[in-house]
Amino acid sequence: MKFAAIAAATALTMSAAHAATTYDGDGQVPQQFVLSGKAADRLHDHVSINLATAEKLVAACQAIARKNNSPVVVVVLDPQGLPVLESRGDGEGLVQIRATEAKTLTALRSRAPSHVLTNRNVQDPFTSGNMAGYGLTTNKGGLPIIVNGQLIGAMGAGGIGTAAAEENCVRDALEEVIGPQPPLLPDATPQRNNG
DSSP states (O other): OOHHHHHHHHHHHHHHOSSSSSSSSSSOGGGBOOOOOOHHHHHOOOOSHHHHHHHHHHHHHHHHHHHTOOEEEEEEEOTOOEEHHHHHEETOOOOHHHHHHHHHHHHHHHTTTTTHHHHHHHHOOOOHHHHHHHOOOOOOEEEEETTEEEEEEEEEEOOOSSSHHHHHHHHHHHHHTTOOOOOOOOOOOOOOOOO
């Protein structure tokens, strides 16, 4: 067991030394982040985020929200869109929960930050309606969880107060627990119709 932990840490260190972000890599995910053993064998799934990692991510995001004196809803999904962990801060209601679930599912299904659709909606207001038909949202605050180039799940945050704060909470938690993340997308500027 100790050898496996040391090997995983060594592999993570070596891959981190060669990768600028967790989006880069060879697709080999250290076991510390994903299902393993009998649980993985039972599901025939060796790439889904595990509960221990989801708990660390949620705790990191909650700590960030507490520093800002804000409650937070945090959702972590596996690659199939099943909930691994969902946390609702005191005072958060159904709207914040459903919005956060939608952001997380959008990041998972698009394999990209939900901010991509936020920006697309700025350029084309029909995006929101079109994406709703697929169960997606144009709200930012959801990010895919990628380790060594392999998607292992998605995470979203809501209820903090601003979409930027929610997205930062997720990114900062991912950096703390998983490793370096790519920069967040800038907000798109609305185009003027001169026609």
